[in-house]
Amino acid sequence: xxxxxxxxxxxxxxxxxxxxxxxxxxxxxxxxxxxxxxxxxxxxxxxxxxxxxxxxxxxxxxxxxxxxxxxxxxxxxxxxxxxxxxxxxxxxxxxxxxxxxxxxxxxxxxxxxxxxxxxxxxxxxxxxxxxxxxxxxxxxxxxxxxxxxxxxxxxxxxxxxxxxxxxxxxxxxxxxxxxxxxxxxxxxxxxxxxxxxxxxxxxxxxxxxxxxxxxxxxxxxxxxxxxxxxxxxxxxxxxxxxxxxxxxxxxxxxxxxxxxxxxxxxxxxxxxxxxxxxxxxxxxxxxxxxxxxxxxxxxxxxxxxxxxxxxxxxxxxxxxxxxxxxxxxxxxxxxxxxxxxxxxxxxxxxxxxxxxxxxxxxxxxxxxxxxxxxxxxxxxxxxxxxxxxxxxxxxxxxxxxxxxxxxxxxxxxxxxxxxxxxxxxxxxxxxxxxxxxxxxxxxxxxxxxxxxxxxxxxxxxxxxxxxxxxxxxxxxxxxxxxxxxxxxxxxxxxxxxxxxxxxxxxxxxxxxxxxxxxxxxxxxxxxxxxxxxxxxxxxxxxxxxxxxxxxxxxxxxxxxxxxxxxxxxxxxxxxxxxxxxxxxx
Amino acid sequence: xxxxxxxxxxxxxxxxxxxxxxxxxxxxxxxxxxxxxxxxxxxxxxxxxxxxxxxxxxxxxxxxxxxxxxxxxxxxxxxxxxxxxxxxxxxxxxxxxxxxxxxxxxxxxxxxxxxxxxxxxxxxxxxxxxxxxxxxxxxxxxxxxxxxxxxxxxxxxxxxxx
Numbered sequence: 001x002x003x004x005x006x007x008x009x010x011x012x013x014x015x016x017x018x019x020x021x022x023x024x025x026x027x028x029x030x031x032x033x034x035x036x037x038x039x040x041x042x043x044x045x046x047x048x049x050x051x052x053x054x055x056x057x058x059x060x061x062x063x064x065x066x067x068x069x070x071x072x073x074x075x076x077x078x079x080x081x082x083x084x085x086x087x088x089x090x091x092x093x094x095x096x097x098x099x100x101x102x103x104x105x106x107x108x109x110x111x112x113x114x115x116x117x118x119x120x121x122x123x124x125x126x127x128x129x130x131x132x133x134x135x136x137x138x139x140x141x142x143x144x145x146x147x148x149x150x151x152x153x154x155x156x157x158x159x160x161x162x163x164x165x166x167x168x169x170x171x172x173x174x175x176x177x178x179x180x181x182x183x184x185x186x187x188x189x190x191x192x193x194x195x196x197x198x199x200x201x202x203x204x205x206x207x208x209x210x211x212x213x214x215x216x217x218x219x220x221x222x223x224x225x226x227x228x229x230x231x232x233x234x235x236x237x238x239x240x241x242x243x244x245x246x247x248x249x250x251x252x253x254x255x256x257x258x259x260x261x262x263x264x265x266x267x268x269x270x271x272x273x274x275x276x277x278x279x280x281x282x283x284x285x286x287x288x289x290x291x292x293x294x295x296x297x298x299x300x301x302x303x304x305x306x307x308x309x310x311x312x313x314x315x316x317x318x319x320x321x322x323x324x325x326x327x328x329x330x331x332x333x334x335x336x337x338x339x340x341x342x343x344x345x346x347x348x349x350x351x352x353x354x355x356x357x358x359x360x361x362x363x364x365x366x367x368x369x370x371x372x373x374x375x376x377x378x379x380x381x382x383x384x385x386x387x388x389x390x391x392x393x394x395x396x397x398x399x400x401x402x403x404x405x406x407x408x409x410x411x412x413x414x415x416x417x418x419x420x421x422x423x424x425x426x427x428x429x430x431x432x433x434x435x436x437x438x439x440x441x442x443x444x445x446x447x448x449x450x451x452x453x454x455x456x457x458x459x460x461x462x463x464x465x466x467x468x469x470x471x472x473x474x475x476x477x478x479x480x481x482x483x484x485x486x487x488x489x490x491x492x493x494x495x496x497x498x499x500x501x502x503x504x505x506x507x508x509x510x511x512x513x514x515x516x517x518x519x520x521x522x523x524x525x526x527x528x529x530x531x532x533x534x535x536x537x538x539x540x541x542x543x544x545x546x547x548x549x550x551x552x553x554x555x556x557x558x559x560x561x562x563x564x565x566x567x568x569x570x571x572x573x574x575x576x577x578x579x580x581x582x583x584x585x
Numbered sequence: 586x587x588x589x590x591x592x593x594x595x596x597x598x599x600x601x602x603x604x605x606x607x608x609x610x611x612x613x614x615x616x617x618x619x620x621x622x623x624x625x626x627x628x629x630x631x632x633x634x635x636x637x638x639x640x641x642x643x644x645x646x647x648x649x650x651x652x653x654x655x656x657x658x659x660x661x662x663x664x665x666x667x668x669x670x671x672x673x674x675x676x677x678x679x680x681x682x683x684x685x686x687x688x689x690x691x692x693x694x695x696x697x698x699x700x701x702x703x704x705x706x707x708x709x710x711x712x713x714x715x716x717x718x719x720x721x722x723x724x725x726x727x728x729x730x731x732x733x734x735x736x737x738x739x740x741x742x743x744x745x746x747x
Contacts, residue, residue: 044619161646168647172654173654173655182649182650
């Protein structure tokens with residue numbers, strides 16, 4: 001237990017544990033100290049100097065985001081000196097920031113814009129003194145505009161500390177300072193997993209998601225095309241935030257209705273193919289468990305494409321541990337242009353398959369050359385949750401007023417097991433719900449497997465499958481994924497059998513394409529939303545999904561069978577990025 | 586965005602062994618001395634050497650690039666055998682140092698900051714050398730050449746070519 005200290009902030013006394021920052025202590029008193037480089041997901045950096053406060057007896061103003069409180073400290077957050085200093089800092093930032101707010105992706109959702117407004121910066125007396133940089137469009141998922149960068153280093157810290165990928169660095173010095181991948185390369189030219197977390201933590205419009213909304217609208221406007229959309233589990237508990245709702249609000253029906261108003265011909269559910277994934281993956285797991293020659297153990301889930309990229313880039317020797325199952329998005333794509341097209345008597349050549357995803361890496365996943373099991377590109381376009389919000393707004397969907405509607409039939413029913421794919425631990429829980437009942441032929445005594453739930457970065461649990469003890473592990477965030485891979489390299493000392501990995505901390509609910517969050521508890525709230533959705537759904541186990549049963553009866557025949565392998569399974573690559581192949585290309 | 590060195594040339598990485606050996610107990614804290622020693626070894630910091638340093642010290646290559654571009658002492662491209670510093674200070678400026686620089690650029694076929702392909706000369710500009718009475722002036726290595734005239738530049742350069 002750390003000891004408590006009492007400090008005085010703006011003449012109010014507050015007692016907090018020692019080590020808390022001035023910023024944190026002030027929050028407790030309802031005092032908002034503005035920040036820019038500070039973010040609850042990364043360690044303090046105190047680079048921007050926006051959070052300056054006066055400390056009695058101190059020589060200079062202190063950065064509240066990193067200044068630890070100590071007993072008897074007297075702090076002033078609202079003096080003329082403080083206000084003047086903060087305003088000057090923001091004014092200096094604005095001098096070097098493009099003034100194209102009206103056409104910026106982050107207009108009205110920009111922390112610098114907000115600061116300028118809140119602090120009352122009325123004029124900018126300084127001239128631009130930074131060089132002009134080229135916009136980086138080399139990534140399949142992200143666009144980087146260093147001219148908008150405020151050098152807060154949030155992306156640098158998140159990428160190196162949380163994801164352990166260290167794609168970004170500060171380079172050069174003075175006015176030439178820039179946040180960039182090594183050697184000034186583009187994001188698409190270095191070992192970036194495309195998780196997109198940098199685009200959600202960026203306070204301004206310096207890192208944004210590649211916008212595919214126009215291409216999708218063009219397909220919708222083409223009378224020759226049948227545009228079919230699928231919606232990922234986690235989108236339904238986050239989309240509402242773009243329209244003023246609280247994190248975790250379940251907006252499935254409004255989202256479906258909105259998609260229909262925008263003009264999608266069929267609105268179907270990725271939850272359905274999440275259930276198919278479970279049928280395949282649980283079967284594959286039981287095969288591998290029964291006979292080790294059927295595949296490497298432990299088996300690791302493969303539905304997070306940022307994680308796939310990470311594995312292929314950093315642990316190419318271990319790709320055989322991956323389940324060969326495609327992700328729900330790609331299973332959907334493969335089925336929609338085969339099974340669905342046949343059933344609905346649509347020429348698959350006319351189908352444009354669009355997915356709404358929480359994920360930026362999905363934009364790359366759908367373009368992988370092996371993802372054309374149907375004979376076409378299985379998924380044509382991926383829009384992130386943020387892009388869907390923009391699409392709704394530009395197409396006049398009044399989210400507050402629109403009446404909820406249901407998904408179209410066939411590939412439109414998902415179970416609760418499918419819906420919890422969207423949060424860390426969910427795929428594992430869904431797989432175990434099915435594996436348990438397949439193996440034991442008994443009904444699960446407790447459907448909600450709380451042992452695999454939670455937010456700890458790396459969790460372990462043991463499940464009894466009728467006498468066979470299964471050891472599972474769950475990791476989220478690539479830093480935790482790396483720990484798992486290092487453990488496997490070291491001979492799997494904990495004897496894990498089955499591991500779930502998600503590239504993004506929290507899982508898909510906080511994917512790189514999700515709404516920019518301002519609530520420190522947003523991950524827990526969105527997760528709670530998915531568990532609530534699970535409870536509300538009629539079916540909660542993948543193998544009980546009537547449409548899934550019909551799919552196997554009519555088309556695939558059996559999980560892990562010939563048709564499944566043709567359409568629903570894939571292989572992984574050695575994508576180890578040698579620096580020189582990159583630099584010399 | 587920072588200068589990128591040509592990556593194709595042969596870099597003998599075995600020459601780093603002595604450097605790594607010397608700093609083997611210092612691990613991550615030794616990055617700057619290791620970079621200095623590597624630069625002494627190669628005359629600049631070839632990307633292949635930086636990659637080897639990244640692996641040896643277990644520091645991401647991006648962070649090493651950050652350090653290398655932060656400090657003016659580190660160079661990512663090879664430098665010439667002779668360093669030419671053309672003075673552009675006030676006294677030289679009024680004595681038309683711009684024409685001297687033009688003449689250097691024409692004779693060498695490179696811009697300030699550049700190095701000739703034969704690695705003989707690197708051209709730099711400086712703000713003052715401290716011998717304004719000789720303006721316009723340039724230094725080649727440790728030699729000062731004063732009261733320059735553009736037409737004399739090629740001959741001076743010739744005297745360094747061998």
